[in-house]
Amino acid sequence: MDDPTKWIDVLLARVVLQDESDQQNLYLKERSGKRGFAILIGTSEAAEIQRVLAEVEVQRPLTHQLLFEAVTALGARLTEVRIVALERSTFFARLVLSPTPGELVEVDARPSDAIALALRARCPIRVAEEVMRDASTTG
Template identity: 40%
Template sequence: MSVRMELSKILIRETADTHIVELREVDGERVFAILIGIVEAKAIERRLIGAVPPRPQTHELLASVIEELGYEVRAVLITDLKEGTYFARLQLGRGDSVVEVDSRPSDALAIGVAGEVPIYVDERVLEEATQTP
């Protein structure tokens, strides 16, 4: 079972190599963070504020390719957590056809946030990510 989440915060730390995306449960109180790189953090930030670069960056390029092929991004799915690494899939649709493409969560979020695409996290992943050490 998957739980609907929303992007609640992005923290870009100017003096660190890792940055943080925080997801919050839509109909609950659970919150968890994913560490991401600067390129992905800046891409998410750029797409959240609607900033359009003069030339397409990687995430804009991929979003354009998806659209030109006649698909739409329907969901970001965070599906697994192994040895501290999150795994995700982008759910793409065209009519009744649905395909899922393997993705890093940060890339999936960077593509999905511009279109206000729903984010779902597998319940098992959410439980493991929100455990207190």
């Protein structure tokens, strides 16, 4: 069955780190438009995203790198990340994996983890139109 959801391609616009806070801000912006929104994420996820963006390698794999390498070692690939819902100020995401050519499997994930993995896999990040409409600010 086809997915009737309209998906909006987004970019990671910025990560804002706040000292002495356990919540950080990640901003997503649509590729072809002005809408965007912030997601509150944890400090460890923000640090991982910053490491990927700065191409910093660690001596031993941390959780996101370990998961990415495990998926790859099993012959699958992360094809895209989807921000699928916004309920009571909480975002929900899914990893879209391809274990074999032509096959897609979706796995629930926190948006922060999903985005960290998307950056590592260099795959698209997409947001459901309904989520973009409900969460977005213009500018």
